[in-house]
Amino acid sequence: MVAPGGQGLWQPRGSGLLVAVVGLSVVALVVHGAIALLLLHGTVRPPVAADRPVGRPTPTATTPKPTTTPAPTSPPPSTGTPGSAAPAAAGALHLDHACLVADNPPTSAHIPSGDPFGSDLSHLGSGAELQRLYDVHSGTLEPADAAGPVRECDRRLWAIVVAATPVEVLEYVDELLVFDADVSAGTAVGEVFAQPNSTEASAHWRLSLALNNSTDLDVTFNVAHEVGHLLSLNRAEMTGQDESSCQGIFMGEGCLKDRATLATYIDDTWGDDVLDEWSTADDLTDDQQQADAFDAFYEKHHDQFVDAYAATHPVEDFAESFAMWCALGPSSPLLPDFIEGDPTDGAAKLAWFDDPSHAVGLQARARREALQAFTR
Numbered sequence: 001m002v003a004p005g006g007q008g009l010w011q012p013r014g015s016g017l018l019v020a021v022v023g024l025s026v027v028a029l030v031v032h033g034a035i036a037l038l039l040l041h042g043t044v045r046p047p048v049a050a051d052r053p054v055g056r057p058t059p060t061a062t063t064p065k066p067t068t069t070p071a072p073t074s075p076p077p078s079t080g081t082p083g084s085a086a087p088a089a090a091g092a093l094h095l096d097h098a099c100l101v102a103d104n105p106p107t108s109a110h111i112p113s114g115d116p117f118g119s120d121l122s123h124l125g126s127g128a129e130l131q132r133l134y135d136v137h138s139g140t141l142e143p144a145d146a147a148g149p150v151r152e153c154d155r156r157l158w159a160i161v162v163a164a165t166p167v168e169v170l171e172y173v174d175e176l177l178v179f180d181a182d183v184s185a186g187t188a189v190g191e192v193f194a195q196p197n198s199t200e201a202s203a204h205w206r207l208s209l210a211l212n213n214s215t216d217l218d219v220t221f222n223v224a225h226e227v228g229h230l231l232s233l234n235r236a237e238m239t240g241q242d243e244s245s246c247q248g249i250f251m252g253e254g255c256l257k258d259r260a261t262l263a264t265y266i267d268d269t270w271g272d273d274v275l276d277e278w279s280t281a282d283d284l285t286d287d288q289q290q291a292d293a294f295d296a297f298y299e300k301h302h303d304q305f306v307d308a309y310a311a312t313h314p315v316e317d318f319a320e321s322f323a324m325w326c327a328l329g330p331s332s333p334l335l336p337d338f339i340e341g342d343p344t345d346g347a348a349k350l351a352w353f354d355d356p357s358h359a360v361g362l363q364a365r366a367r368r369e370a371l372q373a374f375t376r
């Protein structure tokens, strides 16, 4: 498989309420002057009720790839939010519990032949069941699966996505795929998938989300995680160069600009030694050895990550930290249920998004107000 894609599992903790999963793809990192190619793909760990997750996303294909500062106790004042129109009113966000049942009945939905993202859903985990597929046109959903009008549950899910996503980033979302995750099998509950075989893969994305067996908070966190990927991997973050001409960090979706959000985040929050340690673990080809190495890596550096999943990859670290910052915020009383290890773990990562020199935080600030009002 040459298309970027994949997912990981975000594990329940504390209350045991959450089994969220997240997705991402193919990245490359500059490590000590060399371009380290790696693939983050595939995943699916069984859900566990323990405070600390086990396992990690497992690479399934070979495609080119890449101190704590006290967290503020209250959100900084809103300032200009470049490019961000006002999000949907918080009061408009609502998910009926009927949308969150453990198992939805099958639908007649099918992915049309010729869909640029393909019809293979295996990367969403075994047992993933297509519920609906929508094209996104001008920010609204249009059924693409010959299965009737937009469902109310999906309309409400989309309202959360819209509320969470800056308009200039939402433009990169071509499709919304709603599926039922096989939670008992640890199936993914969210993924972003860059269009394969496109000259501008980073400009075209399918967002896949599962609502089944979730809470409002699960859904919000999952959406925020995937939005974190979209914020950091979209076309505006890329130079347009191919891998051979990329002078910096090459991802499956393209070559990151010098001052790209993700490049800056990695540069600011991953020291060379930690990145090198992680890269050594990531290079292991034996799945069990790699899982053990990642467990050991997280144990050693847990204070630098919001949770174990964040420690599995810099791209996931960005998305997971962003989701924590966006859906919950550093002052949320729910945070201890999400943060694994010490409650201050990952505080520097959350604070990074509050730094006014990082545009992504300004871009997303108004969004998070809407999300946090919804999950409060």
Ligand SMILES: [Zn+2]
Pocket: 008, 022, 023, 024, 225, 229, 315, 316, 319
């Ligand atoms: Zn992810």
